[in-house]
Amino acid sequence: MSRAFVNEDNAAAQADQPVERQVSAQPNYVTPTGLAQLQARVADLQALRSQQAARGDLADKQRIADLERDLRYFKQRLQSAQIVAPTSSDQVRIGHWVTFVDEQDHEQRVQLVGEDQADAASGLINWGSPLGRALLGAKVGDEVIWKRPVGDLAIEVVTIDLQ
Known part of the structure; x- marks a missing residue:
């Protein structure tokens, strides 16, 4: 296709979009500590996104896009989390x-x-x-x-x- 027919504004906007983070196919087993870390990570990302958004026209749009991508990823990880509390066992389990x-x-x-x-x-x-x-x-x-x-x-x- 000739470059004359390419919408450069759309091409530039697509180039700036961050690539989505890959979500693992394995079950999302987490320890209680791991769950707390995921919750803290989501809260931190939300705070950072709010700080950038509060800057209005001075906000770093690429930074906001990156934060939103990471926020989507960690919210999904939090929603799929399956808590595994370590229990006494003679076999190795998650959390041991x-x-x-x-x-x-x-x-x-x-x-x-x-x-x-x-x-x-x-x-x-x-x-x-x-x-x-x-x-x-x-x-x-x-x-x-x-x-x-x-x-x-x-x-x-x-x-x-x-x-």
Whole structure:
């Protein structure tokens, strides 16, 4: 098509629209802490959007579009949240802290959490990740296979704790 027939105003407006955030297909299981974090995130985004809107003509329209996109995403995550309160169990469940050792006796402690709460640097592991799936349902003394991109690793569950 010739550029003479392109509506440049519409093309520019479409280029400025943020790409929607992808919503995971896995169930949105959250711990009570994860639910509180989602609620706080929605409240923060609403406050930021209100601040931008209050600026009137001086508002950053791209920033508002980004905030509205994120707000749609987190509201949807909040609506689909299924709270899983950790309970005492002899099997690893969402919300449990798990200590495991690998083949070289390196010990690691992680908590299985929902996808939005996950933070590997803090030991918070998405239950749907390869490590989370390997640990889910395991008992103390069980050896499970952690299917990693760099190769499978046998790990043994040492402890399961609520806190």
